[in-house]
Amino acid sequence: MGSGQNVAVFGAYGHTGRFVVAELRERGYLPLLLGRDQDKLRALAQTHPELGARQASVDDPASLDRALEGAAAVINCAGPFAATAAPMVEAALRAGIAYVDVAAEIEANLDTFAHFAERANAAGTVVLPAMAFYGGLGDLLVTTAMGDWTAADEAHIAYGLSGWNPTGGTVVSGVVSQQRRGGRRVRYTGGQVEYHDDALPTLQWRFPAPLGSQNVIAEFTMADIVTIASHLAVPEIRTYMTAKAAADLSAPNASAPTAVDERGRSAQTFVVDVLVRSGGTERRLAAAGQDIYAVSAPLAVEAVDRILTPDQVHRRGLRGRDLRRPGFPPCHLLAPLTARPTWHTRLTSDPDRSLSRSGRRYEPDLVGGDHQLGAVAGGEFGKQVADVGPHRGRAEAQVVRGRGRTAATRTRA
Numbered sequence: 001m002g003s004g005q006n007v008a009v010f011g012a013y014g015h016t017g018r019f020v021v022a023e024l025r026e027r028g029y030l031p032l033l034l035g036r037d038q039d040k041l042r043a044l045a046q047t048h049p050e051l052g053a054r055q056a057s058v059d060d061p062a063s064l065d066r067a068l069e070g071a072a073a074v075i076n077c078a079g080p081f082a083a084t085a086a087p088m089v090e091a092a093l094r095a096g097i098a099y100v101d102v103a104a105e106i107e108a109n110l111d112t113f114a115h116f117a118e119r120a121n122a123a124g125t126v127v128l129p130a131m132a133f134y135g136g137l138g139d140l141l142v143t144t145a146m147g148d149w150t151a152a153d154e155a156h157i158a159y160g161l162s163g164w165n166p167t168g169g170t171v172v173s174g175v176v177s178q179q180r181r182g183g184r185r186v187r188y189t190g191g192q193v194e195y196h197d198d199a200l201p202t203l204q205w206r207f208p209a210p211l212g213s214q215n216v217i218a219e220f221t222m223a224d225i226v227t228i229a230s231h232l233a234v235p236e237i238r239t240y241m242t243a244k245a246a247a248d249l250s251a252p253n254a255s256a257p258t259a260v261d262e263r264g265r266s267a268q269t270f271v272v273d274v275l276v277r278s279g280g281t282e283r284r285l286a287a288a289g290q291d292i293y294a295v296s297a298p299l300a301v302e303a304v305d306r307i308l309t310p311d312q313v314h315r316r317g318l319r320g321r322d323l324r325r326p327g328f329p330p331c332h333l334l335a336p337l338t339a340r341p342t343w344h345t346r347l348t349s350d351p352d353r354s355l356s357r358s359g360r361r362y363e364p365d366l367v368g369g370d371h372q373l374g375a376v377a378g379g380e381f382g383k384q385v386a387d388v389g390p391h392r393g394r395a396e397a398q399v400v401r402g403r404g405r406t407a408a409t410r411t412r413a
């Protein structure tokens with residue numbers, strides 16, 4: 001719980017920035033409202049008269065330095081991050097404070113890791129990109145599901161969205177990313193990012209009930225390929241998106257999300273279903289909730305809280321791989337999603353979705369053409385359920401035994 005420390009929020013009057021400001025306030029922090037537009041900033045400040053508001057532009061480093069004065073950390077919610085991340089990270093490094101962002105732009109996240117991970121470590125501070133729904137939640141789930149594994153052959157992250165009303169920032173950021181990769185598509189294979197022009201196949205993914213089987217666009221590549229690869233040895237990382245949400249996103253008349261509750265959340269629901277495989281052993285973990293923008297706030301704020309909370313051992317030099325260290329375990333970062341009933345987020349596993357046997361092959365949950373998950377030769381597939389959950393709200397990783405191997409069952413407090 002924050003003790004009145006100032007945490008700057010750049011892009012505070014944006015859709016996501018507002019959720020982050022609200023979350024910080026609920027957690028006892030004093031958000032500093034930052035943005036480039038004086039009028040929008042003033043309008044937001046009128047609804048939070050007790051908070052400081054500072055105009056700042058990424059084109060004016062001195063304005064960023066002034067804006068960060070007195071801040072213990074900054075959460076950057078201003079995207080496209082191709083334009084905002086580097087100048088704001090530089091300002092955070094000058095100020096000697098932690099930087100966390102919600103960037104979903106693959107190239108911007110790659111740049112942040114490439115240019116700032118070592119500098120942040122050398123400076124003893126924290127630069128943590130993509131601590132949000134995309135890039136953050138999938139990474140945490142994969143990290144939790146892998147548990148004691150130090151490597152895996154594959155990680156699959158399927159996004160089961162009921163639909164997607166994108167914000168203006170999402171649309172513009174998508175355009176910028178497309179331009180940066182010359183209109184090509186991107187995937188993560190063979191341990192590296194690869195650009196290609198292949199068509200994206202539509203497959204069926206079986207999500208936990210009640211969502212069930214859904215058409216998904218395969219290799220609908222999201223920021224998780226960057227964040228997972230930054231700290232885990234997994235050469236094949238795939239992300240999948242429900243076909244309806246993908247169509248919503250690319251619709252020429254896509255409309256912004258509309259609030260349906262007092263917290264400002266839309267009616268959108270999501271399931272993030274992850275599957276990791278090492279040899280013949282497979283683990284699954286899923287999280288479900290409401291509104292991908294709203295749920296980004298507790299992810300980013302929880303990260304800041306863990307960086308700033310004095311009794312945490314890993315306040316300095318936190319990078320992606322530090323999520324696995326003692327004191328910063330991913331299940332603890334997931335705790336606010338499960339422990340706060342207002343977010344209506346649950347972590348779940350569904351034993352009924354375990355790998356079913358059929359002769360010498362099992363039928364994986366993901367089916368379709370060449371993208372079928374690799375079949376595993378027969379044998380008795382037992383299964384164990386390992387409790388990897390945070391204290392309240394259980395997160396269960398399903399551990400499947402194959403080829404006579406027994407996956408270790410582990411329990412975390």
Ligand SMILES: NC(=O)c1ccc[n+]([C@@H]2O[C@H](COP(=O)([O-])OP(=O)(O)OC[C@H]3O[C@@H](n4cnc5c(N)ncnc54)[C@H](OP(=O)(O)O)[C@@H]3O)[C@@H](O)[C@H]2O)c1
Pocket residue numbers: 010011012013014015016017035036037040057058077078079080081083084102103104130132133134135167168169170173223292293296
């Ligand atoms: N990883 C995830 O899961 C996740 C989750 C939520 C959001 N995001 C990303 O976060 C970004 C914001 O999303 P949003 O939903 O909040 O969109 P939004 O409501 O359209 O807000 C965009 C914000 O970014 C600011 N901004 C844009 N370009 C800027 C620049 N060059 N300098 C300073 N400020 C700038 C805007 O300020 P002006 O109004 O002055 O232009 C506004 O405050 C997008 O890139 C989105 O993809 C990612």
